[in-house]
Amino acid sequence: MSGSSVRIGVLALQGDFALHGRALARSGVDAVLVRKPEALEDVAGLIIPGGESTTLLRLMGEWEFVPAIEKFHAAGKPIFGTCAGLIVLAREVENPRQFSLGLIDVTVERNAYGRQRESFQAPGAAVLDGRRVPVTMVFIRAPRIRRLGAGVEPLAEHGGETVMARQGSVLVATFHPELTEDTTVHRYFCDLVRRAPAVA
Amino acid sequence: MAELDELRIADKKHIGLAEMLKGGVIMDVTTAEQAKIAEDAGATSVMALERVPADIRRDGGVARMASVKKIKEIQKAVSIPVMAKARIGHFVEARILEALAVDFIDESEVLTPADEHFHIDKFAFRVPFVCGARDLGEALRRIGEGAAMIRTKGEAGSGNIVEAVRHMRALTSGIRRLTTLSPEELMTEAKNLGAPYELVRWVARAGKLPVPNFSAGGIATPADAALMMQLGAEAVFVGSGIFKSSDPARRAKAIVQATTHYKDPDVLARVSEELGDAMVGIETAKLAEKDLLQTRGW
Numbered sequence: 001m002s003g004s005s006v007r008i009g010v011l012a013l014q015g016d017f018a019l020h021g022r023a024l025a026r027s028g029v030d031a032v033l034v035r036k037p038e039a040l041e042d043v044a045g046l047i048i049p050g051g052e053s054t055t056l057l058r059l060m061g062e063w064e065f066v067p068a069i070e071k072f073h074a075a076g077k078p079i080f081g082t083c084a085g086l087i088v089l090a091r092e093v094e095n096p097r098q099f100s101l102g103l104i105d106v107t108v109e110r111n112a113y114g115r116q117r118e119s120f121q122a123p124g125a126a127v128l129d130g131r132r133v134p135v136t137m138v139f140i141r142a143p144r145i146r147r148l149g150a151g152v153e154p155l156a157e158h159g160g161e162t163v164m165a166r167q168g169s170v171l172v173a174t175f176h177p178e179l180t181e182d183t184t185v186h187r188y189f190c191d192l193v194r195r196a197p198a199v200a
Numbered sequence: 201m202a203e204l205d206e207l208r209i210a211d212k213k214h215i216g217l218a219e220m221l222k223g224g225v226i227m228d229v230t231t232a233e234q235a236k237i238a239e240d241a242g243a244t245s246v247m248a249l250e251r252v253p254a255d256i257r258r259d260g261g262v263a264r265m266a267s268v269k270k271i272k273e274i275q276k277a278v279s280i281p282v283m284a285k286a287r288i289g290h291f292v293e294a295r296i297l298e299a300l301a302v303d304f305i306d307e308s309e310v311l312t313p314a315d316e317h318f319h320i321d322k323f324a325f326r327v328p329f330v331c332g333a334r335d336l337g338e339a340l341r342r343i344g345e346g347a348a349m350i351r352t353k354g355e356a357g358s359g360n361i362v363e364a365v366r367h368m369r370a371l372t373s374g375i376r377r378l379t380t381l382s383p384e385e386l387m388t389e390a391k392n393l394g395a396p397y398e399l400v401r402w403v404a405r406a407g408k409l410p411v412p413n414f415s416a417g418g419i420a421t422p423a424d425a426a427l428m429m430q431l432g433a434e435a436v437f438v439g440s441g442i443f444k445s446s447d448p449a450r451r452a453k454a455i456v457q458a459t460t461h462y463k464d465p466d467v468l469a470r471v472s473e474e475l476g477d478a479m480v481g482i483e484t485a486k487l488a489e490k491d492l493l494q495t496r497g498w
Contacts, residue, residue, distance in 0.1 A: 013223070015223060051244065052220070055224055055242045055456070059242060083220070110279060115303050116214070116327055141217065141303070
């Protein structure tokens with residue numbers, strides 16, 4: 001495997017970054033925990049994990065991660081956000097309105113299914129590289145994608161709504177593939193990173 | 201190795217919420233304004249309380265679940281998860297908290313126990329539970345009852361980290377010890393620990409608990425939070441330490457930074473500057489046995 005030496009960062013300010021690291025390792029990729037913006041220079045892709053988006057934003061602001069991630073994105077390097085990571089990456093956030101990076105043209109509503117009592121797990125399917133693959137979806141105080149921009153490609157649905165999507169080098173999911181043993185979604189992201197022009 | 205799915209433990213989505221709270225700070229609050237300060241400072245969650253542990257300790261009397269009105273006000277004020285405490289064994293307080301859609305129920309020794317023999321059957325609820333533990337046996341008993349998260353107890357309301365350190369060290373050394381035992385030793389060890397055999401066997405192989413392990417009880421400074429993280433805590437609860445200090449917003453922000461950058465002494469030094477006064481604190485060795493909160497629960 002020519003791409004096995006690729007390194008992918010996981011933003012390790014707060015949240016389930018260790019589980020993303022485990023999923024990357026199982027996908028045959030070196031995971032690098034990113035706690036300072038300088039660490040972004042050594043990685044070809046970045047995962048923004050689940051956690052609390054308000055906490056992530058505060059910690060990102062403290063360390064000037066916003067311009068660093070914008071630069072990372074402008075260089076064509078892929079970014080994957082799950083749940084809180086999606087909220088941080090979205091163009092617009094509701095419930096409540098809050099700052100976001102705007103790197104994918106979607107509007108998301110936070111905690112849109114309700115509180116933890118309404119969290120759930122469901123079998124689902126994604127269409128990745130033209131192939132339909134089963135994916136177990138765990139939704140935890142999950143957001144909902146309320147608007148999908150024209151340039152955004154839906155990759156998976158649940159209950160008739162898009163729960164995973166991609167715009168160019170930015171991949172997002174409202175659920176948590178890192179909580180399951182299945183590495184399908186992470187392997188898809190690793191392939192995006194390997195194929196990205198910045199790496200080639 | 202036995203997969204997590206084969207154990208009878210809390211639901212994956214509930215353990216999942218605990219996973220999302222890792223690397224963060226859960227703050228005790230008694231009003232909606234305090235909850236907002238905590239959220240703005242970067243708390244991952246707030247614990248709704250009638251009184252912080254230091255005041256419970258000072259005022260005495262029976263400490264119960266927070267009032268429904270207070271919990272609702274706090275839920276309305278913030279977008280982060282809201283936790284609340286139920287008395288040990290008080291499954292009706294827990295039902296009320298479930299009806300309020302509290303995100304995590306803390307079956308807590310900080311409140312006056314309602315049952316001296318039995319903890320709550322946590323599998324019977326649609327919301328997750330966190331429980332305190334002082335050692336591996338206690339942690340595994342609570343996980344066996346369905347807790348989705350463990351927090352070492354420390355001594356709540358003391359502002360003194362020594363008990364939190366004692367309990368975290370007891371837990372991690374208990375786990376390490378299990379990993380050195382041969383299969384035929386595990387049943388006797390389960391008996392000695394008073395813990396479910398299947399969980400003992402799983403921990404012996406995995407070298408960790410099957411649910412996240414946080415630290416509570418005595419954290420008053422950024423250095424305290426970083427110490428607990430370095431000793432193996434995956435996140436921290438701060439009770440009286442924030443709103444009993446002279447500048448809560450500033451201290452809350454500093455503890456959030458310290459919990460993320462717990463291995464970086466330069467960051468810890470920077471955030472520890474100009475914090476104002478910490479809560480005064482109590483020398484726990486001088487507390488009478490009857491005044492300890494950590495000995496509640498079993």
